[in-house]
Amino acid sequence: MAGTSFAEKTETRLDNAERLCAAHGSRLTDLRRQVLGLVLEAARPVGAYDLLDGLRADKKGAAPPTVYRALDFLLEEGLIHKIERLSAFVGCTHALDGSHTEAGHPHAAQFLICTGCGQVTELDDHGILHALIDATRHIGFTVRHSTVEAEGLCAACRDVATA
Amino acid sequence: MAGTSFAEKTETRLDNAERLCAAHGSRLTDLRRQVLGLVLEAARPVGAYDLLDGLRADKKGAAPPTVYRALDFLLEEGLIHKIERLSAFVGCTHALDGSHTEAGHPHAAQFLICTGCGQVTELDDHGILHALIDATRHIGFTVRHSTVEAEGLCAACRDVATA
DNA sequence: CAAAATACGTTATAATGTAACATATTTGAA
DNA sequence: TTCAAATATGTTACATTATAACGTATTTTG
Ligand SMILES: [Zn+2]
Ligand SMILES: [Zn+2]
Ligand SMILES: [Zn+2]
Ligand SMILES: [Zn+2]
Numbered sequence: 001m002a003g004t005s006f007a008e009k010t011e012t013r014l015d016n017a018e019r020l021c022a023a024h025g026s027r028l029t030d031l032r033r034q035v036l037g038l039v040l041e042a043a044r045p046v047g048a049y050d051l052l053d054g055l056r057a058d059k060k061g062a063a064p065p066t067v068y069r070a071l072d073f074l075l076e077e078g079l080i081h082k083i084e085r086l087s088a089f090v091g092c093t094h095a096l097d098g099s100h101t102e103a104g105h106p107h108a109a110q111f112l113i114c115t116g117c118g119q120v121t122e123l124d125d126h127g128i129l130h131a132l133i134d135a136t137r138h139i140g141f142t143v144r145h146s147t148v149e150a151e152g153l154c155a156a157c158r159d160v161a162t163a
Numbered sequence: 164m165a166g167t168s169f170a171e172k173t174e175t176r177l178d179n180a181e182r183l184c185a186a187h188g189s190r191l192t193d194l195r196r197q198v199l200g201l202v203l204e205a206a207r208p209v210g211a212y213d214l215l216d217g218l219r220a221d222k223k224g225a226a227p228p229t230v231y232r233a234l235d236f237l238l239e240e241g242l243i244h245k246i247e248r249l250s251a252f253v254g255c256t257h258a259l260d261g262s263h264t265e266a267g268h269p270h271a272a273q274f275l276i277c278t279g280c281g282q283v284t285e286l287d288d289h290g291i292l293h294a295l296i297d298a299t300r301h302i303g304f305t306v307r308h309s310t311v312e313a314e315g316l317c318a319a320c321r322d323v324a325t326a
Numbered sequence: 327c328a329a330a331a332t333a334c335g336t337t338a339t340a341a342t343g344t345a346a347c348a349t350a351t352t353t354g355a356a
Numbered sequence: 357t358t359c360a361a362a363t364a365t366g367t368t369a370c371a372t373t374a375t376a377a378c379g380t381a382t383t384t385t386g
Binding site: 084085110112114115121123125127128130131132134135136139140141142143144145146147148149150151152153154155158 | 247248273275277278284286288290291293294295297298299302303304305306307308309310311312313314315316317318321
Binding site: 047 | 341342343344345352
């Protein structure tokens, strides 16, 4: 019994995730599906220990490695991202909502963190990535992975602030 | 006795830092100077607890808040940066080596982390910053602070790898 | 000097993340 | 099908990073 069922929209995204995993020969097990579901249902980035609390509603006595292992898997599959500044995790909108055929592997992304409402927006902006690659190439640095996180105010929160 | 004296180059940078602080009416105390010195002498990013060990050579029994408070001050003054992916700190080359008149306040920077040798290079690339601002502006997001960190191989380590 | 502000000391604890090993489940080949 | 290997999960214990709260010392300012 994987128990806890999620909102319909979440279940759809979980089904997408399951297909992506199957497509590379990995398995979105009940546990991993449940952790991913908890990430997706949160309106904001969730910390590992919040997820652990969520898990414990279903599986009493679950311990940190359980959730960290699931998170590691989901990160490797490109289904979630870690927001470093927050030590917290968000679903990858690119992989789960988009119909990108190349989804389901880690990709460079940028995150906008609103300090007003806590919401995080994922960008996939080529301009930023290229600017980074240009700047690094001519000093001979080869980028393997990049983290781009901006803190500030989203449009809604800015309007409230200036009202 | 703030004790531990540093290499001459470091002392020069510490003197620069002291002038920058004085210029905005803050004080680079002995303790803060010592912590900054420890950061600058490390060839690589240093963790807070490594700094604590360094401090303890001079001041036995120093506790975490001592070093974290010094780090908070140095961050606010723009004398050091935190590398989020490493939970570690580096001196701001822009503020301490450059002769920038506007140094001494936090600024947007980018960090290149070499996974081969562990060295971190600070960039201050306008192209990256503008690309980020462009991408965010047309969705109405106002950037207040940005974190850009790239992992990869520096020129030296890449040459070794392909040899 | 005395009051206020700033910096530092000290104790305790919170929050995040992993190592190591035991058990269970799934997979794949004999 | 049956068993061995690979994969996934359970469990205990601990490592690492960071902060809260409160008391003392030092510096600044009137
Ligand atoms: Zn993504
Ligand atoms: Zn907002
Ligand atoms: Zn800098
Ligand atoms: Zn290198």
